[in-house]
Amino acid sequence: MSANPTSCKVVLAANIAKKLQAEVADGLAKLDRKPHLVGFLANKDPAARMYADWTGKTCIDNGFAFTLRECEREELEEAIRDANADDTVDGILVYYPVFNSSRDRTIQYIVDMHKDVEGLSPKLINNMYQNIRFLDPPHNTQKSILPCTPLAMIKILEYLNIYNTILDYGKRLWGRRITVINRSEVVGRPLAALLANDGAEVYSVDVTGVQRFSRGQGLRNQQHVVEEKPDMTMEDCLAISDVVISGVPGDKFKVPVEKIRDGAVCINFSSEKVSSPLNARFEETIEKEKENGEADMTTQHEQNFTPAVKEHASIYVPAVGKVTIMILLRNLLVCTAMARYFRSLTPSQLSALKSLETPSNISNHPIASEENTSTPPIDSMLSSSILPERIDKTNVETLLNETADELKRMVQNNPDVDAKPAEAIERAGTVEEAVPAGKAAA
Amino acid sequence: MSANPTSCKVVLAANIAKKLQAEVADGLAKLDRKPHLVGFLANKDPAARMYADWTGKTCIDNGFAFTLRECEREELEEAIRDANADDTVDGILVYYPVFNSSRDRTIQYIVDMHKDVEGLSPKLINNMYQNIRFLDPPHNTQKSILPCTPLAMIKILEYLNIYNTILDYGKRLWGRRITVINRSEVVGRPLAALLANDGAEVYSVDVTGVQRFSRGQGLRNQQHVVEEKPDMTMEDCLAISDVVISGVPGDKFKVPVEKIRDGAVCINFSSEKVSSPLNARFEETIEKEKENGEADMTTQHEQNFTPAVKEHASIYVPAVGKVTIMILLRNLLVCTAMARYFRSLTPSQLSALKSLETPSNISNHPIASEENTSTPPIDSMLSSSILPERIDKTNVETLLNETADELKRMVQNNPDVDAKPAEAIERAGTVEEAVPAGKAAA
Numbered sequence: 001m002s003a004n005p006t007s008c009k010v011v012l013a014a015n016i017a018k019k020l021q022a023e024v025a026d027g028l029a030k031l032d033r034k035p036h037l038v039g040f041l042a043n044k045d046p047a048a049r050m051y052a053d054w055t056g057k058t059c060i061d062n063g064f065a066f067t068l069r070e071c072e073r074e075e076l077e078e079a080i081r082d083a084n085a086d087d088t089v090d091g092i093l094v095y096y097p098v099f100n101s102s103r104d105r106t107i108q109y110i111v112d113m114h115k116d117v118e119g120l121s122p123k124l125i126n127n128m129y130q131n132i133r134f135l136d137p138p139h140n141t142q143k144s145i146l147p148c149t150p151l152a153m154i155k156i157l158e159y160l161n162i163y164n165t166i167l168d169y170g171k172r173l174w175g176r177r178i179t180v181i182n183r184s185e186v187v188g189r190p191l192a193a194l195l196a197n198d199g200a201e202v203y204s205v206d207v208t209g210v211q212r213f214s215r216g217q218g219l220r221n222q223q224h225v226v227e228e229k230p231d232m233t234m235e236d237c238l239a240i241s242d243v244v245i246s247g248v249p250g251d252k253f254k255v256p257v258e259k260i261r262d263g264a265v266c267i268n269f270s271s272e273k274v275s276s277p278l279n280a281r282f283e284e285t286i287e288k289e290k291e292n293g294e295a296d297m298t299t300q301h302e303q304n305f306t307p308a309v310k311e312h313a314s315i316y317v318p319a320v321g322k323v324t325i326m327i328l329l330r331n332l333l334v335c336t337a338m339a340r341y342f343r344s345l346t347p348s349q350l351s352a353l354k355s356l357e358t359p360s361n362i363s364n365h366p367i368a369s370e371e372n373t374s375t376p377p378i379d380s381m382l383s384s385s386i387l388p389e390r391i392d393k394t395n396v397e398t399l400l401n402e403t404a405d406e407l408k409r410m411v412q413n414n415p416d417v418d419a420k421p422a423e424a425i426e427r428a429g430t431v432e433e434a435v436p437a438g439k440a441a442a
Numbered sequence: 443m444s445a446n447p448t449s450c451k452v453v454l455a456a457n458i459a460k461k462l463q464a465e466v467a468d469g470l471a472k473l474d475r476k477p478h479l480v481g482f483l484a485n486k487d488p489a490a491r492m493y494a495d496w497t498g499k500t501c502i503d504n505g506f507a508f509t510l511r512e513c514e515r516e517e518l519e520e521a522i523r524d525a526n527a528d529d530t531v532d533g534i535l536v537y538y539p540v541f542n543s544s545r546d547r548t549i550q551y552i553v554d555m556h557k558d559v560e561g562l563s564p565k566l567i568n569n570m571y572q573n574i575r576f577l578d579p580p581h582n583t584q585k586s587i588l589p590c591t592p593l594a595m596i597k598i599l600e601y602l603n604i605y606n607t608i609l610d611y612g613k614r615l616w617g618r619r620i621t622v623i624n625r626s627e628v629v630g631r632p633l634a635a636l637l638a639n640d641g642a643e644v645y646s647v648d649v650t651g652v653q654r655f656s657r658g659q660g661l662r663n664q665q666h667v668v669e670e671k672p673d674m675t676m677e678d679c680l681a682i683s684d685v686v687i688s689g690v691p692g693d694k695f696k697v698p699v700e701k702i703r704d705g706a707v708c709i710n711f712s713s714e715k716v717s718s719p720l721n722a723r724f725e726e727t728i729e730k731e732k733e734n735g736e737a738d739m740t741t742q743h744e745q746n747f748t749p750a751v752k753e754h755a756s757i758y759v760p761a762v763g764k765v766t767i768m769i770l771l772r773n774l775l776v777c778t779a780m781a782r783y784f785r786s787l788t789p790s791q792l793s794a795l796k797s798l799e800t801p802s803n804i805s806n807h808p809i810a811s812e813e814n815t816s817t818p819p820i821d822s823m824l825s826s827s828i829l830p831e832r833i834d835k836t837n838v839e840t841l842l843n844e845t846a847d848e849l850k851r852m853v854q855n856n857p858d859v860d861a862k863p864a865e866a867i868e869r870a871g872t873v874e875e876a877v878p879a880g881k882a883a884a
Contacts, residue, residue, distance in 0.1 A: 007610070007613065007660070007661065008660075009608065009609060009610070011608070159608075160606075160608055161603060161606045161607065161608050164602075164603045164756075165603065166451065166453070166601075166602055166603050166757065167451060167756060167757070168449070168451070171449065171756070174705040174756040175684060175703070175704070175705025175706055175707070175756045176705070199705070199756075201704070201705075217704050217753070217754070218449070218450075218704065218753050218754065219449065240682075242617060242684075261617070262617070262643070262659050262660065263616040263617025263618070263641070263643070264617055265617070311659070311660050312659070312660065314606075314609060314613070314616040314617045314641075315608065315609070
């Protein structure tokens with residue numbers, strides 16, 4: 001018997017992002033002008049400027065137009081409203097923190113939902129928590145965009161085969177225990193909710209303690225429920241988790257890697273600023289080191305995991321930013337196509353669209369009590385099923401097809417939808433239909 | 443929030459077997475005569491006759507020739523020796539139990555290793571435990587056949603995505619905890635060893651207690667080590683396992699399904715007689731019920747799991763026999779091609795082959811002290827690399843290619859092999875090379 005070093009697989013976000021990047025390039029080729037993203041920088045933080053520069057470079061490298069608009073923070077709200085009303089602006093991104101207080105959330109709400117490439121508008125967030133994946137149920141033609149970083153994390157977990165494609169959509173994480181260290185409103189908590197809605201048993205950890213997000217034994221509940229776990233510590237969660245995702249900002253917090261279950265999958269997003277998905281300093285450094293032939297995975301780069309993680313984990317993903325920005329560019333593509341379609345409509349078509357508008361869903365969720373203060377130029381993005389004309393339908397359909405995975409997930413998860421396209425795409429005859437326990441026990 | 447019934451996915455072996463069946467059909471089409479399997483029935487058990495009939499029917503349905511030879515049990519050894527020496531017999535199968543004592547194992551050893559389609563010959567078994575996957579290391583041209591039912595189980599776990607293809611060959615079960623209830627010499631113990639060699643943490647349970655098979659933290663050991671776990675109960679194992687495989691013969695033993703972790707994958711092989719992989723009564727009954735439109739998954743069919751398993755498991759596989767027999771037919775194909783190749787050689791070529799013969803590996807394993815009492819007609823099956831002529835090489839290569847998965851696994855697992863074809867088939871550029879911890883910590 002020979003002793004070998006551990007052989008944790010380190011998977012870089014740049015490689016995970018390649019498929020998404022190709023999808024974005026295909027979608028872009030179908031548009032007649034470059035989608036235009038405007039970034040707002042209203043602070044003097046050199047790090048924020050670095051992220052802004054990286055955003056711009058990535059946009060341009062991928063064939064998009066990018067403008068950085070700098071202003072004083074008291075001028076920011078007005079500047080965002082101008083961009084909301086400007087037809088030459090397809091997507092809006094704000095570099096946070098601005099006031100570094102609750103006022104930042106108010107700014108977030110000013111961004112037009114239909115230009116919100118980060119997917120952080122209140123209605124979008126609210127829909128996500130309730131596992132409602134369309135803006136216009138029960139018509140279900142208008143996708144409710146998911147927040148960038150949580151969706152990027154899902155793409156990463158799919159790439160790593162943590163989602164089991166043998167199971168039906170909406171259940172593919174069943175049997176997985178996942179610890180998420182970070183419960184921010186923009187990443188940690190929405191991520192825990194999404195993973196639990198897909199079937200995982202999620203342990204959400206922050207300084208206030210542990211919460212469990214799950215759909216209950218046998219996934220009996222259609223959406224997740226949250227339980228306080230006052231008796232559990234982070235170490236308890238690590239010991240039972242197949243996947244550990246950590247994103248505590250800064251370089252002080254470290255996951256006690258010796259408590260991680262052997263063979264777990266570990267994902268770090270601590271170098272990303274949690275209020276913006278675009279901090280990729282770590283990855284840039286890694287890439288530069290690779291180019292210079294001096295890649296040294298021991299450098300900390302503000303990771304939540306020390307190098308010893310590789311003595312315990314089967315797979316380690318040191319950063320996620322390059323996947324996140326591809327999700328953002330894909331959202332920008334969808335926003336652009338939807339807006340172009342909308343602008344091509346006649347006044348009577350606009351009325352038809354307006355009649356489709358649905359009121360916000362009633363919810364006890366705290367976020368639901370906060371009103372969307374944005375001033376959208378349109379009431380509803382699109383409902384091709386009732387429109388008398390189908391201008392640019394090809395482009396819109398193409399873009400929607402490119403997000404087919406999300407759509408399938410949404411339909412499967414939505415209790416109001418009768419049609420289940422996910423079942424139709426299972427390979428015919430290879431996997432039996434699930435037998436409901438109720439019937440089996442009869 | 444709506445309450446739903448549980449929705450465990452029931453996966454039937456017949457569907458899992460389809461790909462294997464197609465591979466077998468392709469291989470068969472390349473031979474100029476039907477491979478001939480001889481089954482020996484030396485008991486009066488009606489159930490054994492039913493299995494024998496089913497074996498024959500399956501062989502013939504799949505284009506193979508099958509002969510059932512019945513004899514008194516005291517005549518069996520001589521009958522097997524005759525078949526060993528008979529060039530018209532390509533594969534030999536014995537229906538156990540014969541004496542229902544340790545003498546049955548002696549009978550098992552009489553079967554020529556090169557006609558042993560079940561893969562139970564001592565040298566094959568011994569190689570498997572030591573994670574040696576070739577008969578002729580370091581040349582590594584002659585595959586050491588794996589036992590049928592354990593290999594079928596691996597095929598099932600691959601189908602269910604329990605093997606993670608993101609990880610390298612030989613490590614694809616890393617992070618998985620698997621309970622195997624059954625520690626027989628022909629199924630349970632070899633299965634535990636194979637799964638542990640592929641990276642799993644395996645809890646082997648039988649009436650004598652619990653043993654853990656694993657390669658240690660970070661898969662540091664090249665082959666598994668076995669630890670007694672006197673303080674653990676079966677319930678302890680179930681609570682922490684992602685996969686539960688149970689094959690206790692008869693209908694008395696039941697897994698306490700309420701102790702199974704929610705979302706676990708459960709596989710039953712209790713209806714198979716553990717000394718023969720061919721008991722498929724359960725599956726036949728299921729199939730008949732399906733044909734008659736009266737499929738009722740609640741019927742017990744000697745399963746180790748009660749119907750309530752579906753309130754806990756994400757996936758349930760009620761039987762495995764139809765996968766096992768496809769593995770057996772594939773072994774029969776390989777035996778046939780190897781034997782034909784060998785018979786086509788000249789005496790000088792035979793000498794060259796003989797010079798390649800390697801002594802048995804030294805081992806402390808108990809099974810190694812038992813001598814192979816078979817009288818093989820050839821000393822070595824094949825080593826195309828040193829042979830002056832390549833008669834029928836195409837057929838042999840084709841068959842070997844069809845077992846490419848196993849070969850890759852073997853090469854990856856074999857510490858003596860420098861070449862690692864498994865790495866070459868990873869999608870280039872999508873997954874980084876593993877970074878050894880030793881280097882990273884430097």
